[in-house]
Amino acid sequence: MKRRIQTRAISIQRFPYSESSQVSHFLTEDHGRVGVLARGAYREKNSYQGPIDLLVRGQIKVTVMDGRGLGLLTARQVESAYPVLRQCLPRFSAASHLLRLIVKTIPVGEGSTESFLLFDRALQTLETIPLERIPLLLLSFDVRFLKQMGFAPELRLCVRCTSRPGGAYVAAEGGVICGNCRQSAGEGLTLTKPARELFRQLEARKLQDVEAAPGFVIRRCRQVLDQHLVYHLDCSLDEDWSLGGVGMERRRRRG
Numbered sequence: 001m002k003r004r005i006q007t008r009a010i011s012i013q014r015f016p017y018s019e020s021s022q023v024s025h026f027l028t029e030d031h032g033r034v035g036v037l038a039r040g041a042y043r044e045k046n047s048y049q050g051p052i053d054l055l056v057r058g059q060i061k062v063t064v065m066d067g068r069g070l071g072l073l074t075a076r077q078v079e080s081a082y083p084v085l086r087q088c089l090p091r092f093s094a095a096s097h098l099l100r101l102i103v104k105t106i107p108v109g110e111g112s113t114e115s116f117l118l119f120d121r122a123l124q125t126l127e128t129i130p131l132e133r134i135p136l137l138l139l140s141f142d143v144r145f146l147k148q149m150g151f152a153p154e155l156r157l158c159v160r161c162t163s164r165p166g167g168a169y170v171a172a173e174g175g176v177i178c179g180n181c182r183q184s185a186g187e188g189l190t191l192t193k194p195a196r197e198l199f200r201q202l203e204a205r206k207l208q209d210v211e212a213a214p215g216f217v218i219r220r221c222r223q224v225l226d227q228h229l230v231y232h233l234d235c236s237l238d239e240d241w242s243l244g245g246v247g248m249e250r251r252r253r254r255g
């Protein structure tokens with residue numbers, strides 16, 4: 001069975017394929033992550049405004065065949081390439097962080113409207129947010145994204161006794177443990193009161209209402225989320241994706 005879908009989508013991966021084509025993945029608004037073949041994407045004339053680059057949002061039309069992993073891209077109308085992200089390295093690096101999380105944790109066929117909207121909103125915010133608030137935006141995105149994926153860390157009550165507030169995060173248990181349950185001072189990552197307060201704000205408030213926090217507090221929250229992502233989503237964040245991995249694609253030489 002063939003079916004045609006039309007949806008808003010953000011390009012999240014692309015590979016050259018044969019002489020003039022590309023295979024590309026999109027996170028779509030209505031159909032999760034979709035893989036497509038874009039025939040002739042490198043040709044002068046194509047109906048995708050191609051070639052397809054990363055982090056470009058647009059309307060796409062795809063013909064999907066049941067039982068086949070790849071759909072056929074038939075049209076794309078670009079809405080935004082988030083231009084500011086391409087002119088400012090700190091914003092671009094932050095966008096790479098978001099992209100990496102999406103690419104690594106959402107398999108083809110999965111993903112929701114909420115994940116598309118969260119991703120798009122974060123990319124748009126990244127274009128305008130003051131640079132010093134970018135680390136907060138990344139924390140806020142990760143907290144929300146993990147919740148959507150059903151992998152949110154438990155950061156309030158101790159995961160062992162479930163009765164007292166926790167003060168140290170243990171990755172293997174996906175949450176915090178309290179002083180009574182902690183077997184040694186070296187067990188887990190200590191979550192100071194300001195770090196717990198920042199997590200509380202990130203969960204409860206809109207990003208613009210989250211108060212600025214000192215660097216060491218942000219760094220500790222970052223460490224907790226990084227450990228959580230690595231342990232629970234196998235999403236290693238220490239690779240350098242900032243330029244080579246997700247950078248702008250060079251146009252192929254012709255001839």
Ligand SMILES: [Zn+2]
Nearest residue numbers: 158161178181
């Ligand atoms: Zn406990």
